[in-house]
Amino acid sequence: MARKPTIIIIINGGLLYIGAIILSLAIGWWIYREPALRIELPIMSPVSGRKVVLDAGHGGIDPGAKSESGLLEKEINLDIALKLKRHLSMAGIYCVMIRETDRDFSDSGAELPTKKKRDLSYRIRTANQSGADIYLGIHANSFPQRIYRGAQTFYAEDDPQSKRLAKAIQAQLAARLGPNRRRPRPGDYRMLNDTQMPGVVIEVGFLSNPEEARNLEDDDYREQVAQAIFHGVVDYFRKSRSGLRERLKGLK
């Protein structure tokens, strides 16, 4: 009989502990969802407050394409994505980074094709759960013939918004990176087919072309690529009048 109160205290202590956890989770959720604590720039700019998924292609076990000199696509993609993030952030555009280090998202035990599938599934899931306005996949091209060169932007066929985004970025790539007659084209990428927001894959150049590979090895050139993509994104958002109206409505 004398033990009874002790048991009650233990149960109460346990409940108190669980209660404390629930309370801290609730506070955490409230802080996270509280818009006043997020950095919101004035609505005067049509780009501030937008959200972009930045996906540096490949990474970790998957190097992507490779130049003759040994330059790896995964490293170029990541460096350009990080440079682009800086520009977008300064304009008040929030970046959801798929990766910020040399890594992949596959299961360590699986075979390579399964690893690749799982890696892409993770990226698609992250993009779709982010609530972002657009998706940007950064890649570099490679082709058996060395003569092909030039950055090119791809979009999912029959998606006018993605096509408009691709056109805006391609125009800036052509204007800022020298002669480039390539046009934006529909591309059958899983990342574009399975993500729910307008999106593009930007192939920043051909690693199989020695001159372009040398350019991409240069930090200043990669900075120019990042700036070109940034200006393309800004142009796209500026012309997204309907999106701006929706955001204004949301503020009322």
Ligand SMILES: [Zn+2]
């Ligand atoms: Zn690639």
